[in-house]
Amino acid sequence: MALYVHKYGGSSVADAEKIVDVARRLADVHDAGHQVVTVVSAMGDTTDELIELAQTVAREPDPRELDLLLSTGELVSITLLSMALRNLGYDAISLSGAQAGIRTDNTFGKARISAVDPDRVRRELAAGRLVIVAGFQGLTPDEDITTLGRGGSDTTAVALAAALDADRCDIYTDVEGIYTADPRVVAGAQKLTDVGYEEMLELAAAGAKMHPRSIELGAVYNVPIYVASSFSTAPGTLIHATPDEENMEDRIKVTGIAYQTNVAKVTVQGVADQPGVAAALFEPLASAGISVDTIVQNTSADRTTTDISFTVATTDLARALKEIERLQPAVGAATIISDDTLASVSVVGSGMQNTPGYASRMFRILADGGINIDMITTSEIRISCIINQQRAHDAVRLLHEGFQLDLAS
Amino acid sequence: MALYVHKYGGSSVADAEKIVDVARRLADVHDAGHQVVTVVSAMGDTTDELIELAQTVAREPDPRELDLLLSTGELVSITLLSMALRNLGYDAISLSGAQAGIRTDNTFGKARISAVDPDRVRRELAAGRLVIVAGFQGLTPDEDITTLGRGGSDTTAVALAAALDADRCDIYTDVEGIYTADPRVVAGAQKLTDVGYEEMLELAAAGAKMHPRSIELGAVYNVPIYVASSFSTAPGTLIHATPDEENMEDRIKVTGIAYQTNVAKVTVQGVADQPGVAAALFEPLASAGISVDTIVQNTSADRTTTDISFTVATTDLARALKEIERLQPAVGAATIISDDTLASVSVVGSGMQNTPGYASRMFRILADGGINIDMITTSEIRISCIINQQRAHDAVRLLHEGFQLDLAS
Incomplete structure (x- = not known):
């Protein structure tokens, strides 16, 4: 008998029919003799609809009140799923985040999980319940309801899996x-059979479907995550600890190509080149x-001033510019330039750091495609280039082909 | 500075505009220097809609799951009202029943309040909040969410008023x-300026707008309730303890005429006339x-069998008949008769028990109107007659006129 944590997102429980489908899938897991704890998001677009409702009574809804309001979305989906399971003849029970022992700090709107007290969940499992x-x-700690922000339900699932010492955390999605x-x-994109936490983190940060926070949590507590x-x-795809050393050499060095299209760049020119800037x-x-x-900070020619460039999401550009313009006198900046027509493309792979030549190969592929590189950053397992947004898809296709990812792994 | 508990029903918070109206009314109470705790029902028909939603996934939704689902209705209305107050510049906070310290037994669907722990509410009031x-x-006690059933929000309000030792509990309604x-x-119906708890209980039980349980609670804890x-x-109208003896004689003996139209009668004939039946x-x-x-139990002619008649809501008749038919052999009943075309009309007044002749006057008024009386019951402060449903409105009008209630009190 294994213990699984499953997570179903909003599109998987968007209506009564889909909820009954999920109930049947869970019933099969139970019938196979396993224990299962299922984390569910709000149905479909419920969260957005509740935010709109809040804005009908207040221009800027209070974050604490908004969180209590938004928390109702998941209460609706969990109770309906539990009812659907009971209707199929299975003993199920739904638990709010509070009842399931999910403890957080009080950063309303994007709270972080401080601890999970799994006593109630364990008791219900022991009673044979889904x-x-x-x-x-x-x-x-003050018994106020919080929400966890983006990627919140995935984080709940992985945190519960860690606290329950579950055999695996399954994230079911679209x-x-x-x-x-x-x-x-x-x-020709290939589905990965498995991927390491760190590679997945880089893929996620660079545009793949999962929010990085749940993967970080999985890495820390070594929870295998199946998407x-x-x-x-x-x-x-199974996200898990990097395979044993003996298999290391067999692995393809590049895992995948990721991209993001909503990239804006701000360059602050002529900043005083001194500590603290x-x-x-x-x-x-x-x-x-x-x-x-x-x-990216460039060394300046005269060594008294420097240029600093950074990227933000295009949706944050206006606010970022407002902040930077306010700071302009204090840091002695001469000019501020921005560009919101950019994208990032990344080559990700855990094997790359041991093998030279990946970066130059990436730059050559882009150059041969006539794609200009605006900024470059690298991490241990990722090389990212900021390029023109209109060439993003071309770049992904060229890199995917150039690194021979079209071939089945 | 007074402390008030207000209660607004579903029709009073049916949409964003009405919620903002309620926020303005509460702001006025706050501006007048008073403390106010406001109990809110779910918006409009939310509760019915959630029940319908549950029935899309389960024929008979589990009561525990249904309660957790239904509890979201009030979470939506309280957060919106709190946001609306904050949008007007007032410091407000919304609390779920759990957060407000409402403790109940575990009779899902119609839980009874076992205790109120008002610490959190007191703390928020002390911080100057609405x-x-x-x-x-x-x-x-197991930290499951319950709902209180019919009249639940009124009961929450009166229980909170009692626990907080509030100056008054105001029930705002349509x-x-x-x-x-x-x-x-x-x-010609006259609005009452005030009424005693017991009179109100009889009026409520016989069809007036409030559910009896909140009035009972108000009577036990002596909470003045303003409707x-x-x-x-x-x-x-202020519902409060019976006025002083000195004013007693001045009071009109009959307070009002109440009625209910959904009355069904079951008569079990030929029941063995022995203890325990x-x-x-x-x-x-x-x-x-x-x-x-x-x-009503009639003495039988032969003293070996008797007839027992009772009334239930018409909606309960089918289930009641099923139970009674099952019991028929055990109690030795010969025949079961039912009639679901009945109504009750009641004359209610706290002064009636001291003055003879009210019952005979009621029977005379109905007789003069050609209305046949099917059953009669009396309490200390109420006389009720079961009559034909089609004559119910006539009976109320005739009794109202006959007891001279059209005259301003």
Whole structure:
């Protein structure tokens, strides 16, 4: 008997019919003799609809009140799923985030899980029940309801799997797994059988379907995460610890090509080249909740001033520019330039750091395709280039072909 | 500075505009220097819609799951009201039943409040906040969410008022107060300035707008309850302890005429006239959750068998008949007769027990109107007659006129 945590997203429980389908899938797992805890998101677009409803009574809804409001979305989906299972003759129970022991800090709107108290879930499992848990929500020490922000339900699922010492955490979604590139862009994209946490983190950060926070949590607590389709039984992708050293050499060095199209760049020119300038620029951006991705600082010719460039999501550009313009006098910047027509493409692979030549091969492929590179950043297992947005899909296809990912692994 | 508990029903918070109207009314109370805790029902027909939603996935939704589902209705309305107050510049906070300390037993669907722990509410009031509490819901010792059943939000409000030792509990609804008769039936019906708890209980049990359980609670904890319109500032009706003896003689003896049209009668003929028969009949009905109203047992001619008649809501008749037919052999009943075309009309007044002749006057008025009386029951402060449903409105009008309630009090 294994213990699984399953997670179904909003599109998988969008209506009564889909909820009954999920109930049947869970019943099969139970019939096979396994224990299963299922984390569910709100039905379809419920969360967006509740946000719109809030805005009918308040221009800027209070974050604490908004979280209590949004938490109702998952309460609806968990109770319906539990009722559907009971209607099929199975003993099921739904638990709110609070009831399932999901404890968080009090950062409303994007709370972080501080602990999971799995006593109630364990008790219900021991009673032979299928347990359905509300994703995306938790309880503060003051007993206020929080929501976990983007990727929240995945995070709930992995955190529960860690706390319960589950055999695996299955994330069921509207794609069949993790691919070597976006299948909508690259016809020959291959589904990965498995992928390491760190590779997946780089893929996720660079545009693949999962939010990085749940993968980070999986890596820390060594929870195997299986990503598969909720609408089919096709095999998915297993995200797990890097395979043993002996298999290392056999692995393809490049795992996949990722991209993001909503990239905007800000360049602050003529900044005084002295300690503390970078902090003076980026601390206010962090306080304003603006996530900065790539940062590049060039050495200046005269060594008294420098240029700093960074990228943000295009949706954050206006706010970022407002902050930077406010800081302009303090950091002695001469000029601020921005460009919101950019994209990033990344080559990701855990084997890359041991083998030279991947970066130059990437640059050559892009150059041969006539694609200009605006900025470059690298990590241990990722090389990313900022390029023109209109060439993003071309770049992904060229890189996928150039690194021979079209061949079955 | 006074402390008030207000309660607004579903029709008073049916849409965003009405919620903002309620927020403005609460802001006025706050501006006048008072503390106010507001209990809110779910918006409009939300509860019915959630029940329908549950029935799309399960023929008979599990009561525990249904309660957790239904509890979301009030979470939506309290958060929106709190947001609306904050949008007007007031410091407000919404609390679920659990957060507001409403503790209940675990009778899902119709839980009873076992205790109120008002610490959190007191703390928020002390911080100068307007506190908005979800009506109709509570928390069991196992931390499961319950709903309180019919009249639940009124009960939440009165229980909170008792626990907080509030100066008054105001129930705002879609009528302007308690009348001497249903104003839709009797054109000359008079609004009562005040009424005693016991009179109100008899009026409520016989068809007036409030559910008896909140009035019972108000009587036990001596909470003054003010019933008024949420859509106007017209004076309402104060339900409170019976006035002092010195004013007693001045009071009109009859307070009002109440009626119910959904009355069905069951007559069990030829029951063995021996101890335990009544218990054998009515215990199974109670276990099945069927509320029996009037019970009449006639002395039989031969003293070996008797006839027992009782009334139930017409919606419960089929289930009641099924139970009784099952019991027929055990109690030795010869025949079972039923009639679902009945109504009850009641004359209610706290002064009646001291003055003879009210019952005979009631019977004379009905007789003069050509209305046949099927059953009669009396309490200390009520006389009720079961009559034909089609004559119910005539009976109310004739009694209202006959007891001179058309005259301003």
